[in-house]
Amino acid sequence: MKKITLIVVIMVMIGGAIYWNYATGIPSLSVKADNKIVEVTQGTYCWSSLISSECVDKIAPTQMVKEGFITPTVVKPGAIMSYQFSKKPVGDSESILLEDEAGHSIDVKRENQTFKAPIKKGLYMYTISARWDKGDVSYAIAIDVKK
Template sequence: MTGCTNIGLTQEEPKPPKAFIEITNETSETVLGTYCWSYNGMSECADAPGPIELLEGRDPIEVNPGEKITFVMEYEPKPNKIHLLQISNNEESEVKLSNNHFLAPSQKGVYYYSYGAWWMDEKEENVSNGDAHYAFAIEVK
């Protein structure tokens, strides 16, 4: 369970920053899901459905097997804790990230992802200054 506090960061935006994925120099926006964010001394938490429900009606991004997928967030400070969850055929698995990127699966199909980002306090252990979860889907052709 991650808590939200307004200690430390003073964000300039009322919601978490936008996150994008970049595939072969093409950028696609992710969909903001659940988050806790502090703005002007106020904290707001919003709950959202999981990635599959959140992306209902949206076309997945087409990729080639093994293609490099990179996360891009034009915001400072960058989150200092991240987690990527892949959902396929009702099975969830953690995906390891290396330098903010991962490789698309080699098997054809549609894959849903939840990208979690936390801005953890540098001084107080286990204290989050904000967190956000982003959803996107790819289709390996």
């Protein structure tokens, strides 16, 4: 009887560890441009959980577009872009970096998880980053501003 109890306790502990690892996984990000869904690709991240820890370095968003890993979403000039993480980041750790086709980059002003797409036509890549108690993650999106 003691062996059965011990086996059950061990199985519950293993199941709990697996659930904890799953429940505290890397948050996802959803982005919309004027309520149109924008493709999001997970970028570089470092993440820790109860039983594992890893850092993964991915290629830059511009290279992701060139290699076909990201399909740019066509948006109107000045489109209202909104984003939502599946889990709330720590404090004010969110940042958005915009890069144009020429490789120039700027920090994007955001308010209430919204920002505006550029007015000038062209291809733009965004890196949206945030930090949580268990690590930090960046995400990449690409938009093609057309009039």
